[in-house]
Amino acid sequence: MIKLSEINRKEALRYMGSGNLKANEAMNSLMDKCEEKILSVAEVKYLYKKIPLKESGLLLGNDIKNHLKSCENAVILCATTGAGIDRLIRTAQVTDMAEAVVLDALASCAVEQICNKLDKLIANEYSDKYLTYRFSPGYGDYPLELQGEFLRLLDAPRKIGLCTNENSLLTPTKSVTAIIGLSDKPVERKRRGCACCNLKETCKYRKTGEHCEL
Amino acid sequence: MNFNELIKKDFVLLDGAMGTMLQKSGLKLGEIPETLNITNPEAIISIHKAYVEAGSEIISTNTFGANSYKMKNCGYSVTELIGAAVKNARSAARDKALVALDIGPIGQLLEPAGSLSFERAYEYFKEEVLAGKDADVIFFETFTDLLELKAGVLAALENCEKPVVASMTFEENARTFAGVSVACAALTLEGLGVSALGVNCSLGPDELSPIVKEFTSITSLPIFVKPNAGLPDPNSNSYNVSAEDFAESMDKITDFGTVKLVGGCCGTTPDYIRALKDVISNKSYKKAKIKTDTAVCSATTAVEINQPRIIGERINPTGKKLFKQALINNDIDYILSQAISQVKAGADILDVNVGLPEIDEKEMMVRVIKALQAVVDVPLQIDSTKPEVLEAALRIYNGKPIINSVNGEEKSLSTVLPLVKKYGASVVGLTLDENGIPKTAEGRFEIAKRIVERAKALGIPSKDVYIDCLTLTVSAEQSACKQTLKALNRVKNELGCKTCLGVSNISFGLPNRPLINHIFLTMALEEGLDLPIINPNDELMTGSVRAYKVLSDIDKNSRDFIEAYNEVKTQAPKIASSHVSLFDAIVNGLKGEAGALTEKALESKDAMEIVNGDLIPALDKVGADFESNKIFLPQLIQSANVAQVCFEVIKKYLQKNNNAPVSKGKIILATVKGDIHDIGKNIVKVLLDNYGYTVVDLGRDVAPELIVETAIKQDIKLIGLSALMTTTLKSMEDTIALARKTPELQNEDGSSKVIFFVGGAVLTADYAEKIGADYYCKDAKESVDTAKKVFGN
Incomplete structure (x- = not known):
């Protein structure tokens, strides 16, 4: 079972301004308060499943074909921090917008951390295979619209209450879907670089020479 | 045999799983089970038959996901799929079993968690039912x-005369994914x-046993129980x-x-149904004892009226200038903040007028x-004199509300009570009628009796x-x-x-x-x-109720009382106000200081001088x-919030001196x-508010038509649009396009009356220009x- 114990503050601070700037005392105590709330409200849920790629209907676009070129099978996964987090952030937007922004940033980090732990869990389970890094609908030319199909294959609406809306956005919002390729041959285990990121044109981190931890 | 006759039996045996049976019989990855009703009816019929042979008295059609949202790309219509499914079930059931139309969730979350209305x-659901x-x-x-x-049950x-059975899925914490409790569901x-x-x-x-047990203590309706065959093994998918x-x-x-x-x-088979049949065939049915008194609820919180409960009265425009203004300006956030503060102060239920x-x-x-349900958990009391308002609210209310109110007048009784019945609400009965309020306790008691009858x-x-x-x-x-109190006592003791x-x-x-007020409240509690419908923010009133509960042995061990008053008060920032300027208070986000500092500044400075000399800089x-x-x-937002406190002080000052703020x-x-990602838009709102602009916030998931209509109606020339995802940029483009071709929003020379600024994570300046926006804003x-720039100020 994956549990959430501590949230990566540095990454959260990056979402809220800059990774190079140090938080002052007031900012830190706001982060403490918000982290406590996130940890008490979050209900971590996830699913994963090994699937054969052939005829899966999931190989749409060049980026994913390239990413999974040496793989016959893959693990599809999804994870969420639950509907309570959305409600928490929504309520904070009425009572204290500053708190809402911190909660939002921490929750985004939390779901990312869950996925990182899920990566490790899957890597252990398939230790006889070579694994690609986690690739999500919305990266590069991989259509966001596939999120609904991922969830359907995982039976996620019924099993963990994770759905998409008509525009393929995940609800609850602090959630992720992704695919990890399984290969018998070594795969280039490179980072998820900026090259396939949709935000590369507008990314404020890139402009300052930083990059995010995705 | 029909359903209503069948449930007169001691027990009714249902069927087992369809989905996991289909998987075992070789359903392919990505294949949609509902289409098998048409492409492979034999497979479906043979599963149904196996259950009928095992003893199932009602079998469920293979239609769990057969709604037009989930089935949109499957090649068949809902009518075709469900029609075939019912036919398949019927051919297996013959006269040995009834056929239940099985309906599952749509597969999209409803507002506010999702965007489905x-x-x-x-x-x-109506399409499926038909x-x-x-x-x-x-x-x-x-x-x-x-x-x-x-929505489904309604x-x-x-739309049909059939009996309806409703079942929810709970996790081990006795809540559903959406947080619904057993009591709220029941x-x-x-x-x-x-x-x-x-x-x-x-x-x-x-695992379901304690959840079922709780159901039996709340409802006397027949209870439906279909557990899984334990938990699945993630690899083999077999149940334990x-x-x-x-x-x-x-x-x-x-x-x-x-x-x-x-x-x-899931995971059960005809063998499970056979074993279950053996168990129930020798048992007789009995009813459990109900433990719950009357109660009302939201989706997540049930409030049993087994002791004094506070109804917060503040969501009501009567006699409240600011509230009236908020309603006229569509300022829902103001109403929500009123709600949250009452709940924090101790309200158990909120009246909404x-x-x-x-x-x-x-x-x-x-x-x-809808907005209240998205942020507060307490049950609501829907307060209106108009039946059509009551009904509209009753439809979308998530839980069991109170209706405020019905009275002894024939017109009220005949219009309000049917709504109370249809939607299963509780109702406030006012002891007045065509002849007004009776002077005596007896007169009021008689009306109460009439309403109850x-x-x-x-x-x-x-x-x-x-x-x-x-x-x-x-x-x-x-x-x-005295008459009020006497009537109250009689209603309580004689009518129950x-x-x-x-x-x-x-x-x-x-x-x-x-x-x-507070002595009267205490007297009434004693009767x-x-x-009590009160202002919970009034400490003396809320405190009286808390104290009453201690003194009358309701609040056991004074637990709630101690919890309410034993809290360590959080310390205000330790900065002596004499050393802080207004400018510094804003820059450092010192909310506690700012109001007093502004008031002090107004003693010696002109209001606009403060705005332009301190706040804006x-x-x-x-x-x-x-x-x-x-x-x-x-930190930027905290500063903006502090500035807002200052602006409020200045606004009030100007209003007092008949200088309407500009x-x-x-x-x-x-x-x-x-x-549905609206946090970015809300940040922009906070900043614009605090720079003195009037923001008409239309919320999230807003149709282009509403935006254009609002611009025309309120004669607004600047519109800000936000979109987070690539998939919703199209809506941004559509909105701008609609405004550009709407005649009312064009000047005589053909130029556009409205100016758009757009923002959002995936937007670029180039893209903003491409879709016809006037300005791209990278942040708030x-x-x-x-x-x-646009307003020149």
Whole structure:
């Protein structure tokens, strides 16, 4: 079972301004308060499943074909921090917008951390295979619209209450879907670089020479 | 045999799983099970037959996901799929079993968690209900959102004559994914008029056992239980409870009483049904004892009226200038903040009244209830004099509400009570009629009796009628107070009804009103008042209720009292105000200091001088600091919030001196259609507000038509649009395109009257230009810069 114990503050601070700037005392105590709330409200849920790629209907676009070129099978996964987090952030937007922004940033980090732990869990389970890094609908030319199909294959609406809306956005919002390729041959285990990121044109981190931890 | 006859039996045996049986028989990855009704009917019929042979008395059609949202790309219509499915089931059932139309969730979350509206959900379900016209009964199964289930149940009850069974899926913490509790599900569904209700899926019978037990203590309706065959192994997908163990556990569950319809969900097979049949065939049915008194609920919180409960009265425009203004300006956030502060102060239930001649009360009531449900957990009391407003609110209310109110007038009785019955609400009964308010306790008691009798005749239990014996002003009629209290006592003891009372009217016209109010409240509590309607923010009133509960041995070990008053007060920032300037207070986000500092400044300075000399420069400084990465976004917002406190003080000062504050310009903000990520838009709103602009916030998932209509109606020339995802950028483009071709928004020379600024994570300046936006704003700060440019201030 994956549990959430501590949230990566540095990454959260990056979402809220800059990774190079140090938080002052007031900012830190706001982060403490918000982290406590996130940890008490979050209900971590996830699913994963090994699937054969052939005829899966999931190989749409060049980026994913390239990413999974040496793989016959893959693990599809999804994870969420639950509907309570959305409600928490929504309520904070009425009572204290500053708190809402911190909660939002921490929750985004939390779901990312869950996925990182899920990566490790899957890597252990398939230790006889070579694994690609986690690739999500919305990266590069991989259509966001596939999120609904991922969830359907995982039976996620019924099993963990994770759905998409008509525009393929995940609800609850602090959630992720992704695919990890399984290969018998070594795969280039490179980072998820900026090259396939949709935000590369507008990314404020890139402009300052930083990059995010995705 | 029909369903209503069948449930007269001790137990009714249902079927087991369809989905996991299909998987075993070789359903391919990605294949949609519902299409097999048409492409491979033999496979479906043989599963149905196996269950009928095992003894199932009702079998469920293979239609769990057969709604037009999930089936949109499958090549068949809902009518075709469900028609075929019912036919398949019928051919297996013959005259040995009934056929249940099985309906599962739509597969999209309803507002506020998702973006599917209640009304749209209703339409999806209605289509399924009509397509299943040849079934005998309708089973709604595996629901996790109570409001979605309510949409389904209403769609069924309003569009066919079939009995309806409603079942939800709970996790081990006895909540659904959406946070719905057992009590909330039971109270709401029983009120809506289902024939049976219960639980299915997610867990095995042993894990579901405590959840079923709780159901039996709340509802007397037959309970439906279909557990999984334990829990699945993630790799092999096989379940861990055998048919024998399953039956043994179900034996214990049926011992609770009230449980009547039994079967299995995922992982169960005809063997499980056979084993279950052996267990129930020698048992007789009994009813469990109900432990719950009358209760009302939201989707997540049930409030039992078994002790005094506070109803917060602040969401009501009567006599409140700011509230009226908020309604007229569509300022929902103001109303929400009123709600949250009352709940924090100790309200158990909130009264909601938005009646104002200047606005469309029905539309506003629906908007406010939807918004309230998204942020507060307490049950609501829907307060209106108009039946059509009450009904619109009752439809979309997620839980069991209180209706405020019905009275002894024939017109009221005949219009309000049927709504109370249909939607399963509780109701406040006012002891007045065509002849006004009776002077004597006897007169009021008689009206109360009449209301209760009329309610009973419609099938509304008297425990759900809360009688209000009406508070009259003691300064006008001093003896009236005793009559109210006497009537209250009689209603409570002779009719056995719960009572409610608006309290603060009592002191009108007297000095030291709080003193009178709080003594009157105490007297009324002693006479048996259950639901005081008060201002919970008034510490003396809320405190009186808390103290009363200690002194009358309700609050055991004074636990709630101690919790309310033992809290360590958080310390205010330790900065001596004499050393802080207004400018520094804003820059450092010192909210506690800012109001007093502004007041002090107004003693020596002109209001506009403070705005332009202190507030705006301070906001500009934090804006610049944010831009150059010297502070974090929450700090920028904190400063903006402090500035807002200052602006409020100045506004009040100007109003007092008859200088209406001048808005720098009106701006529409909206997160575009389909997009539900609205935090970015809300940050922009905070900043624009605090720079003195008037923001008309249309919310998230906003249709282009509404944006254009608002711009025309309110004559607004600047519109800000936000979209987070690539998939919703199209809506942004559509909105701008619609505005550009709307004649009312064009100048005579053909140029556009409205200016668009756009923002959002995936937007680029190039893209903004491509879709016809006038300005691209990379962050909230740039939105303010844009507004300054457009309005020239």
